[in-house]
Structure formats: structure tokens, C-alpha cells
Amino acid sequence: RDIVLLWPPPAKYGGRHTVTLIPGDGIGPELLNHVRELFRFSCVPVDFEVVNVCSSTEDDINNAITAIRRNGVALKGNIETLHTLPASHKSRNNLLRTSLDLYANVMHCKSLPGVQTRHNNIDIMIIRENTEGEYSSLEHESVTGVVECLKIITRTNSLRIAEYAFKLAREKGRKRVTAVHKANIMKLGDGLFLQCCREVAAGYPDIAFDAMIVDNTTMQLVSKPQQFDVMVMPNLYGNVVSNVCAGLVGGPGLVPGANYGHDYAVFETATRNTGKSIADRNIANPTAMLLASCMMLDHLKLYDYATMIRNAVLTTMNETRVRLNSPRRCSPHTFHN
Amino acid sequence: EEGLESWFRPRRRVRVLVQTPEEGRVLVQTPEGGRMQTVTLIPGDGIGPEISTAVMKIFEAAKAPIQWEEKNVTAIKGPGGKWIIPPEAKESMDKNKIGLKGPLKTPIAAGHPSMNLLLRKTFDLYANVRPCMSIEGYKTPYTDVDLVTIRENTEGEYSGIEHTIVDGVVQSIKLITEDASRKIAEYAFEYAKNNQRASVTAVHKANIMRMSDGLFLRKCRQVAENYRDIKFTEMYLDTVCLNMVQDPTQFDVLVMPNLYGDILSDLCAGLIGGLGVTPSGNIGANNVAIFESVHGTAPDIAGLDLANPTALLLSAVMMLRHMGMHDYSKKIETACFNTIRDKKVLTGDLGGKSKCSEFTAEICQRVRDMD
Numbered sequence: 053r054d055i056v057l058l059w060p061p062p063a064k065y066g067g068r069h070t071v072t073l074i075p076g077d078g079i080g081p082e083l084l085n086h087v088r089e090l091f092r093f094s095c096v097p098v099d100f101e102v103v104n105v106c107s108s109t110e111d112d113i114n115n116a117i118t119a120i121r122r123n124g125v126a127l128k129g130n131i132e133t134l135h136t137l138p139a140s141h142k143s144r145n146n147l148l149r150t151s152l153d154l155y156a157n158v159m160h161c162k163s164l165p166g167v168q169t170r171h172n173n174i175d176i177m178i179i180r181e182n183t184e185g186e187y188s189s190l191e192h193e194s195v196t197g198v199v200e201c202l203k204i205i206t207r208t209n210s211l212r213i214a215e216y217a218f219k220l221a222r223e224k225g226r227k228r229v230t231a232v233h234k235a236n237i238m239k240l241g242d243g244l245f246l247q248c249c250r251e252v253a254a255g256y257p258d259i260a261f262d263a264m265i266v267d268n269t270t271m272q273l274v275s276k277p278q279q280f281d282v283m284v285m286p287n288l289y290g291n292v293v294s295n296v297c298a299g300l301v302g303g304p305g306l307v308p309g310a311n312y313g314h315d316y317a318v319f320e321t322a323t324r325n326t327g328k329s330i331a332d333r334n335i336a337n338p339t340a341m342l343l344a345s346c347m348m349l350d351h352l353k354l355y356d357y358a359t360m361i362r363n364a365v366l367t368t369m370n371e372t373r374v375r376l377n378s379p380r381r382c383s384p385h386t387f388h389n
Numbered sequence: 390e391e392g393l394e395s396w397f398r399p400r401r402r403v404r405v406l407v408q409t410p411e412e413g414r415v416l417v418q419t420p421e422g423g424r425m426q427t428v429t430l431i432p433g434d435g436i437g438p439e440i441s442t443a444v445m446k447i448f449e450a451a452k453a454p455i456q457w458e459e460k461n462v463t464a465i466k467g468p469g470g471k472w473i474i475p476p477e478a479k480e481s482m483d484k485n486k487i488g489l490k491g492p493l494k495t496p497i498a499a500g501h502p503s504m505n506l507l508l509r510k511t512f513d514l515y516a517n518v519r520p521c522m523s524i525e526g527y528k529t530p531y532t533d534v535d536l537v538t539i540r541e542n543t544e545g546e547y548s549g550i551e552h553t554i555v556d557g558v559v560q561s562i563k564l565i566t567e568d569a570s571r572k573i574a575e576y577a578f579e580y581a582k583n584n585q586r587a588s589v590t591a592v593h594k595a596n597i598m599r600m601s602d603g604l605f606l607r608k609c610r611q612v613a614e615n616y617r618d619i620k621f622t623e624m625y626l627d628t629v630c631l632n633m634v635q636d637p638t639q640f641d642v643l644v645m646p647n648l649y650g651d652i653l654s655d656l657c658a659g660l661i662g663g664l665g666v667t668p669s670g671n672i673g674a675n676n677v678a679i680f681e682s683v684h685g686t687a688p689d690i691a692g693l694d695l696a697n698p699t700a701l702l703l704s705a706v707m708m709l710r711h712m713g714m715h716d717y718s719k720k721i722e723t724a725c726f727n728t729i730r731d732k733k734v735l736t737g738d739l740g741g742k743s744k745c746s747e748f749t750a751e752i753c754q755r756v757r758d759m760d
Contacts, residue, residue, distance in 0.1 A: 135606075139599035146597060170530035186546075186563070191600040197567035201601040203546070207557030234648075236503075240551040241561040267651050271659035274634055275529070288594075292652055295627040299634035323631060 065099075069352050072119040072126040073100040078326035080129015082334075083341040087127065090342065096349065096357045105131050105144055113144050117151050126318045127348055129341075130326045142189050145324065150183050152318070154311035155209060156216045157182040157290060159322040161297040161307055166370035169302050176297055177226065177282045179217040180290025182311055184209050187287045205241040205286065210248035216312075217249075217284035218256045228260040229253065232269050232285035232293060245286055270296055298323045305337025308344035310351075317351050319344040339365055426712060429481045430457040433491025435686025436696035441491050443698035443749040444705050447724075450753035452760075453709065453717045458485065462493070464507055474511055482512065482677060487712060489705055490681040494688075509542060514671035514679060515569065516576045517542045517650065520707070521657040524666055526730030527739060531660040536640040538657055539580060540650020541573040542671065547647045565601040565646065570608035576672060577609075577644035578616040588620035589613070592629050592645035592653065605646055629653065633660070658683070665738050668703035670711065678711055680704040694744045697736040699725065702752075724755035 073088075075081040091098055103119045105112040113131075120126045131144040148154075157180040163172055190202040214231075221229050231249040235242040246263055253261035264272070266289045272279065273296050285293060298307045309322030321340040330336050342365050349358035432441040448455055460478040467473035482488050493504040508514065516539055523534040550562040574591075581589050591609040595602040606623060613621035624632075626649050632639060633653070637660055643653060658667040664684040671679045682700035690696060702725055709718035728734060734751040735741025743751075 133596035135595055135599075135603070139603060142599075143596050186594075187597050189597065189599070191598065193600060197604075199565045199601045199604050201563040201565070201598050203561040203563060205559045205561070234651075237547050237549070238551065238561050240553060240559045244557075244559050267655035270630075270652055270656040271663065274531070274656060274659040275663065288648075289652075291594075291627050292630050295630040296634050296656070299631045303635060304631055323627065325628070 068097040068099055069125070069354075070099045070101055070123050071348065071352075072116070072123045072128075073102045074105055074116050074126060074128035074131070075102065076105065076129025076326070077132040078130065078328045078331045079336040080131075080326070082332065083321075083336060083338050084127065084129055086338045087341055087345045090361065091345070094357060094361060096354065096361075098349075098352070098354075100127075113147055117148060120148075120152060120316055120318065124316055125348060125351060126316070127341075127345060128318055128320045130320065130324045132326045132328070139191065146187055146189060148318070149311060152313050152316045153183060154313040154316060154318055155181065155183050155212055156312045157294075157309060158220070158312060159294050159297070159307060159309045161294075161301045161322075163301055164306060164366070164369065166366075167302040167306065169300060171277050171300055174277045174297070174301055176277065176280045177220070177224070178290065178294050178297060179213065179220065179282065179284045180294060181209060181213040181284075181286050182290075183287075185287030203238075203241060203288075205244050207244060207248060210245045210286075211252060214249045214252035214284060217282060218252055218259060221259050221282045222256065226259070226282045228262070228281040230269075230280060230283045231261070231263045232266050232283055232289050233263060234266050234289070235263075236265060242286065249284065266292070269293060273297065273300065295323055303337070304340065306339050306343075308340050308347055310344070310347050317348075319348045319351075339369065425454045425456040426487070427456045427458055427485045428708070429478070429485050429488040430459045431462050431478070431488060431490040431493075432459060433686065434494040435492055435688045435691040437491030437493075437686065439692070439694065439696050439745055440682070440698040440701045441489075443745060444489070444701050446749055447702060447721060447752050447756060448705070451717055451721050451724075451756045453714065453721070455709075462504065462508065464504065472507060474507060479511060482679075483675075486676050486678065487708060488677075488679040489701070489708055490679055491701060492682060492684060492686040494686045508679065509671070512673040512677045512679065513543070513675075514673040514677070515541065515543050516573055516672040517654070518580065518670045518672065518707075519654045519657065519667060519683075521654075521661050521667065523661050524729055525726060526732060527662045527666060529660060529662050531637055534637045534657070534660050536637065536657060537580070537584075537586070537642045538650060538654040539573065539577045539642060539644045540654055541569055541644075541646050542650075543647075544569050545647030547651075563598075563601060563648075565604050567604060567608060570605045570646075571612060573644060574609045574612035577642060578612055578619060581619050581642045582616065586619070586642045588622060588641045589616075590622045590624055590629070590640060590643050592624055592626050592643055592649050594626050594649075596625065602646070609644065626653075630656065633657070663738075664700065665697050666699045666703070668700060668707045670704065670707050678708070680708040680711075694746055695737055696745045697738050698745060698749060699729070699739075720756060720759055721752075724752050724759065727755055728752050 075084050101119055103116045105116050133143045159178045161176045163174045184204050186203045188202055188204045193199050217229055233242040233246050235246050277300055298304055304323040304325050307322040309320055311318045327336055346358045346362045432438045458481050460481050462474045462478045464472045465475055495503040518539050520537045521534055523532055544564045546563045548564040552560050554560055577589050593602040593606050595606050658664055669681055669683045682704055684700055706718045706722045728751050734743045734747055736748050
């Protein structure tokens with residue numbers, strides 16, 4: 053059974069799929085409303101099961117997880133993590149990812165035509181380990197004033213993510229995979245990750261493999277991003293690198309992201325911003341969320357609808373010649389069939 | 390403080406400004422052509438010796454009152470079997486308090502830890518400061534960058550505490566302590582105050598690492614209370630990265646724990662043109678400060694007179710500013726920037742074809758012309 057080509061759940065009810073929708077906080081609700089409207093307008097055979105998650109209680113997130121287990125696929129906005137709550141209250145987004153074992157976060161950064169950026173011809177796929185590493189949320193205060201935070205790297209998960217990266221690279225016809233690490237300092241942890249990547253790379257002789265230290269990687273990304281093809285890395289470096297790449301191609305409003313597990317898939321914007329400061333003002337850029345919904349349609353094998361919506365979004369962007377950081381009226385959208 | 394006796398000589402009239410009582414930096418302002426300051430110089434390996442010579446020549450041309458004391462820091466095994474730097478080097482640094490260091494190499498399988506790590510531990514260099522300013526004449530896609538990254542240098546993710554719990558599961562410990570966080574926050578605000586910076590931003594990931602980065606953030610907030618005229622903001626690491634590559638002009642002084650600092654300071658160095666033009670300074674306990682170039686030893690061009698001394702030179706300029714010699718620092722910095730802006734004499738990595746000695750001579754000439 054191919055890990056990459058996850059079978060979507062069969063559409064049980066009259067040929068329509070049911071997808072869990074988690075609006076989240078900030079700009080999430082308004083962007084997902086746009087997605088729903090667009091789907092309704094385009095007659096996409098997808099029904100949304102809306103589950104609201106409040107930041108403070110336990111039950112809501114469990115309901116959301118159960119709903120995703122039921123439907124298999126979800127589209128979500130980012131859920132805010134309030135600092136005022138005690139440290140035992142974990143990030144809801146993180147809880148979702150680890151409970152459903154969504155081990156691979158995939159982000160495709162491509163320079164979009166019609167978007168002015170400092171660098172051109174960027175085409176990078178970033179595969180980030182999504183469940184362990186620095187995001188294990190295992191912390192304790194051993195002595196007053198001294199806090200220890202554990203970063204866990206396991207062989208199983210590192211092998212899994214490396215396999216995923218190479219399989220995806222082969223499927224998409226990519227030539228090179230770069231592992232990003234800091235094994236010169238974290239010799240055991242990142243050393244293990246690197247070793248696992250090398251082992252998997254040995255099984256894919258058609259794909260070139262190299263490794264780069266994370267600080268050098270960020271430096272190279274801002275000077276010559278065209279040199280990168282596919283990148284695989286542990287959790288925190290993935291956070292940094294994916295945000296840098298999103299910034300390079302035009303900002304958080306343009307790049308979609310997907311979280312894949314063995315049995316479930318959750319789609320969202322790549323940089324997972326809550327966007328509290330621009331919420332409810334009709335200025336948030338819906339492109340990222342719309343492209344994420346297209347990725348979801350691809351996953352559900354509704355390729356025609358996905359292509360139609362994707363073309364509509366990209367054509368609109370190209371025609372109206374979006375200038376980034378300018379307030380854009382979010383609601384009117386031209387549709388081309 | 391026992392270190393202060395060495396600064397005072399009853400015969401000479403010297404103005405002393407003590408900045409803060411606790412981690413006091415003593416800036417000695419000498420009258421023009423006054424008492425020589427001794428600085429420990431560590432040339433380093435690879436291209437280290439040639440760029441150090443270049444810097445010494447330029448300082449001589451500027452008639453800066455700096456006396457260089459060259460020391461070697463190759464690690465030796467001390468009593469008890471621990472790796473230490475040679476005692477003469479340590480004594481020299483403790484006496485002079487200021488050091489300038491070129492690139493050091495850590496030979497693989499030498500058995501000792503990285504040289505930089507050893508120096509850091511020996512002198513308790515807790516703050517790494519990297520000012521990143523766009524260099525006119527060295528074009529990058531990013532213009533008008535003017536920010537400073539201040540990174541906690543002793544703990545955090547680089548504490549080096551790792552265990553294999555069971556076969557195939559590794560645990561790395563990230564350590565955040567109240568003391569270190571407070572010290573770095575205080576240094577950051579002091580730096581902002583002394584260099585007329587408007588705002589300090591704390592970079593963190595407290596939504597995921599609730600307790601550790603939460604502690605760091607709390608300490609920063611507490612220290613910010615004492616500096617009401619400096620604006621304090623907090624920003625997630627990912628948001629900083631995202632905004633940095635889109636609009637770096639919005640950032641001023643950034644303070645952060647070890648790993649984020651490592652990544653962000655190299656990101657910012659990339660914005661202005663790379664490690665070959667980025668200065669860096671490390672501030673330690675007991676007023677020790679070591680300024681260094683952060684690029685590698687470049688063994689492939691060592692000894693061929695092709696190296697670019699800009700990074701070490703700008704670090705030396707940072708050192709002069711730290712010592713309060715603002716006139717000399719301005720003179721040398723302007724000469725360096727003008728040389729790069731005019732693009733007539735540039736080393737290979739800056740896009741030119743000149744040799745290191747020619748580049749140095751050009752800067753020396755400009756410095757002399759300014760007098």
C-alpha cells in the first residue's frame with residue numbers, strides 16, 4: 053500500500069463527500085466561509101461538517117478529532133493559543149496533529165506569475181516532520197528558575213518522514229532531496245535524523261541527496277533560493293524554513309499546506325497564521341485557503357473541480373495584478389468555467 | 390572591582406564612564422593620541438593571519454591607540470584531563486578584557502570540542518551581538534536593512550545535553566534559566582539604550598514551548614519595565630522569519646534564545662550579503678568582550694592574498710565603539726564602506742579582482758586622506 057497515494061474515504065451518501073471543517077480563530081472563519089461559498093457556487097459534491105473549537109475547553113478539540121476520524125479529511129483554520137492560560141494547556145493545533153498522527157506536513161512553494169517578489173523561479177517542496185522534535189510539549193521545571201524542554205527524535209518517525217519525502221520526490225519527478233539539520237551541535241538527536249535520511253536515500257539511487265545545516269540553509273534561501281528542490285527536516289527547522297519560503301514567494305496569504313497521516317489528511321494554510329489583527333476587516337487574502345481546498349479536492353480525487361477552482365484563483369490573481377500588502381477586497385471573485 | 394586598577398594610572402588624566410553598576414562596562418575615553426589600549430589578537434587559522442595583518446595595517450594608518458598582543462588559542466589538555474585554552478592566552482584576555490578573533494578551525498577527530506565553544510565556556514560569553522546593516526555598493530535583493538540580533542549564547546538548545554533513552558529514541562534537552570534570560574534581556578535593553586535604538590523585539594515560540602520560552606518572555610517583560618522609553622514587542626519566530634524576508638526594515642533590535650538566534654542571525658547576515666561582510670561581538674561576564682569574524686577559515690584560499698578582510702575589520706570597528714573610541718571607528722568604517730561603494734578595488738567575493746593587500750592599501754589610503 054503506497055503511503056503517498058492515500059486512499060480517500062469512499063463517498064457514501066449519494067456520491068457526496070463529507071469533510072470536517074474547523075473554522076478556528078482570527079481570519080479562519082471568514083476564509084472558510086469563502087471556501088464554502090465557492091464550493092456551493094461551483095456545485096462541488098462536498099458537504100462540510102462544521103466543528104467549532106474554543107481555545108479554552110478540552111471537549112471541543114476531542115469532538116473535532118472524532119469528527120476527523122469519522123470523515124477522514126478536514127479543512128481547518130488556525131486555533132489560537134492563549135499565553136494567559138497555564139502551561140499545562142497545550143496548543144490545540146499541536147494536539148490535533150499528534151492525536152491523528154499527521155506525521156508529514158507538505159508545503160509547495162512556487163513563484164506565482166503576477167506576484168512581484170525579490171526572487172524568481174522558486175520551486176521548493178518542503179516536507180516537515182509534524183509530530184515530534186521540539187514540539188513534543190514535554191517540559192518541566194526541575195529547580196525554580198530552570199526549565200527543561202525535551203526534544204525527542206525517534207528512529208521510526210525519522211525513517212517514516214524520510215520515506216515519505218523520497219516517495220513524494222520520485223512521484224513528482226524531483227531530482228534532489230536536501231535534509232536540513234543541526235547535527236554539528238545536536239549530535240545525537242539531529243545525528244539520528246540525518247542517519248535515517250541517509251539510509252532511506254540509499255534506496256533511491258535516482259534521487260540525489262545532500263544535507264545542509266539550518267543556519268546556512270536560511271542564508272542560502274535569502275540569497276539563492278533557486279538551488280533548492282525538495283527539503284526534508286524535523287519540526288522546528290521546518291517551521292522556520294517554511295515561513296522563510298512562504299515569505300520569499302509572496303507572503304502567508306498565498307501558500308497552502310497539507311498535513312498527511314497514514315489514515316487522515318488535514319488541509320490548511322502553510323504558515324498557520326491566526327491573523328487576529330486583520331480579522332473581520334475583509335482584507336485577508338483567501339488564496340492560500342482556496343488553494344488548500346483545491347489540494348483537498350485532489351486528495352478526494354475530484355480532479356476536475358480542483359483544476360477549475362485553481363485556474364480561477366490563479367487567473368484572478370494574474371489579471372487583477374495583485375500588489376501584495378495592499379488591502380484587497382476579499383469577497384468579489386470572478387469565475388471562469 | 391579588581392579589574393579597574395589596571396585602567397587607572399594616576400599620572401594620566403582619563404575620563405571613565407561606568408555604564409551600569411551590575412554588569413558594568415567601563416568605557417575609557419582617552420584624549421587624542423592618548424594611552425594605548427592593549428587588545429588580545431587571535432589571528433586564527435586559514436585566512437585568519439592575512440586578514441588580521443590587514444586589520445592591523447589599517448589601524449596603524451588610522452593611528453588608533455591600539456596595541457595588539459597576539460596569542461594562540463589551540464586547545465591543550467590541562468591538569469585533570471580537561472581541554473583548555475593555553476593559560477597565557479587566558480591571562481592575556483583577563484588582563485586586557487577586549488579581544489579580536491579570526492576564524493578558528495576545529496579539526497575533526499582531534500578529541501576536543503569546537504574551539505568557539507571552548508572560548509565561550511572559558512570566558513562565559515553570554516551574549517552574541519550581530520549588527521546587520523546593508524552595505525552600500527554591495528547589492529543584495531534587500532536594501533535598507535538596519536537591525537541587530539542579540540542572541541543568548543550559553544544555554545537553550547545548545548546545552549549539549551543529550552541521551553539515548555532506548556535504542557532509536559533520542560532526547561535533547563533545551564535548558565532555559567531565569568538568570569541567563571534576565572542577563573540577556575538586560576544586555577539587549579542596555580545595548581538599545583546606548584546605541585539609540587527605538588525598539589526591542591523578543592523572539593520566541595511560547596505557543597508550543599509554553600514553559601521554557603514562557604519563562605524567557607516573562608523575564609524580557611520584567612526587564613522592559615525598567616526601560617520605559619524603549620518599545621518592547623514580542624513576536625513568534627515563524628512570524629519574524631516570514632516578515633524578515635518580506636520587509637526587514639520593520640525590525641530593530643531582536644533578542645532571543647540560542648537556537649533561534651543562530652538561525653535568525655545567519656538569516657540576517659544573508660540579507661546583507663553573507664558572512665564575509667558581517668561583524669560579530671561576544672560579550673561575557675567580568676566585562677570581557679571578544680569580537681570576531683564569523684566566516685570560515687577558507688583553507689582553499691589561505692595564503693594566496695585573496696581573502697576579504699571586511700568582516701574582521703567591521704568587527705574591529707565594533708570593538709572600537711565598545712571601547713568608546715567613536716572617532717576612530719567612524720573613520721575606519723567610512724573608509725571601508727567608501728572603498729566598497731566605489732567598486733574600484735574589490736576582492737573576489739565582493740565581485741572584484743583585486744588582492745587582499747590591494748584592498749587593504751586602498752582603505753589605508755582613504756583613512757590617511759581623511760586626516
